[in-house]
Amino acid sequence: MHEFRFEPVQLPAPAQALRGEVREFIAEEVAKGAFTPCSNSWSSFDPDFSRKCGERGYIGMRWPKQYGGHERSALERYVVNEEMLAGGAPVGAHWIADRQSGHQILRYGSERAKSTILPKIAAGTGFFAIGMSEPDSGSDLAAVRTRATQVEGGWNISGTKVWTSNAHQTNYLIALARTSAKEEDRHAGMTQFVVDLSRPGVSVRPIYNLYGGHDFNEVVLDGYFAADDMVLGGVGMGWKMVTGELAFERSGPDRFLSTFQLLLESIRVIGVQPDARSANEIGRFVAHIATLRRMSTSVAGMLERGAW
Numbered sequence: 001m002h003e004f005r006f007e008p009v010q011l012p013a014p015a016q017a018l019r020g021e022v023r024e025f026i027a028e029e030v031a032k033g034a035f036t037p038c039s040n041s042w043s044s045f046d047p048d049f050s051r052k053c054g055e056r057g058y059i060g061m062r063w064p065k066q067y068g069g070h071e072r073s074a075l076e077r078y079v080v081n082e083e084m085l086a087g088g089a090p091v092g093a094h095w096i097a098d099r100q101s102g103h104q105i106l107r108y109g110s111e112r113a114k115s116t117i118l119p120k121i122a123a124g125t126g127f128f129a130i131g132m133s134e135p136d137s138g139s140d141l142a143a144v145r146t147r148a149t150q151v152e153g154g155w156n157i158s159g160t161k162v163w164t165s166n167a168h169q170t171n172y173l174i175a176l177a178r179t180s181a182k183e184e185d186r187h188a189g190m191t192q193f194v195v196d197l198s199r200p201g202v203s204v205r206p207i208y209n210l211y212g213g214h215d216f217n218e219v220v221l222d223g224y225f226a227a228d229d230m231v232l233g234g235v236g237m238g239w240k241m242v243t244g245e246l247a248f249e250r251s252g253p254d255r256f257l258s259t260f261q262l263l264l265e266s267i268r269v270i271g272v273q274p275d276a277r278s279a280n281e282i283g284r285f286v287a288h289i290a291t292l293r294r295m296s297t298s299v300a301g302m303l304e305r306g307a308w
């Protein structure tokens, strides 16, 4: 049986100093009326705020300076993200690119992909969507039918992606496509591609939610040409790539801090003389957050030590 251990992490002095800086920045932006703190703020899309984060060095924090990054530690990055989420800041425009797409490009992209795309992400001007799900391929992602066929100098991609959050406002997406016919191993024969959403052969259509809001899209690729150097991680490596990418999506503080503003608001409404039941519930939520935070900072510590 595998044993999970979440060793406690002591934040180093530079990370503590950075926390004060980020808090000050968020407070100034709120005071200026640039945004109103909200829950689930990592889905609030605000390119101006992202650009300011880029100028302050809060995006691509761990990446090499050569590609616009800042060569900071995983724990410093953690502190910035934690403050942004807890403060309800609108980080949605750059969130996906910073959290996973940029990392995929840095680790598995060509030199052209790295040198042209990563600096834009780090500057808070290059945004990404996730092109995994399809109309008949949700939980069962290995059933993707989007097809990439080899042509001179690259690949011709056709198919439909769905639930593509924010693709109507982003510059790129990373698409998972089938590059060879299904084999016995249904996880073989898939490949990830960087798709530039401003180029021909791609159209983005809105899917409105029950409230009439527009976050989701359907993205139709119809003979989209992706050059060979926009393949990530090698042809046929798609399954390994998406599962690795999802690990970055799920290990950070995003999910449990999404509702932190709600907790603050509940405490404000309940006031300083809570009845026994309210005090109990607030205590329960705070205990959950403290435990999840310890696990999540511990994961950041493991990333820092290279234990992954």
Ligand SMILES: Cc1cc2nc3c(=O)[nH]c(=O)nc-3n(C[C@H](O)[C@H](O)[C@H](O)COP(=O)(O)OP(=O)(O)OC[C@H]3O[C@@H](n4cnc5c(N)ncnc54)[C@H](O)[C@@H]3O)c2cc1C
Binding pocket: 129, 130, 131, 132, 133, 134, 135, 136, 137, 138, 139, 140, 162, 163, 164, 165, 166
């Ligand atoms: C807020 C949000 C944002 C999203 N953004 C993106 C995005 O940007 N890009 C992207 O690619 N995707 C995105 N998705 C899609 C998401 O990650 C899932 O892939 C998708 O929602 C699941 O597929 P489906 O809706 O087709 O459901 P299905 O796969 O059809 O599942 C329907 C139900 O059947 C159950 N089920 C499925 N298979 C089995 C099984 N074998 N045994 C038992 N039960 C089963 C599921 O648990 C579920 O309850 C987003 C989803 C949400 C909710």
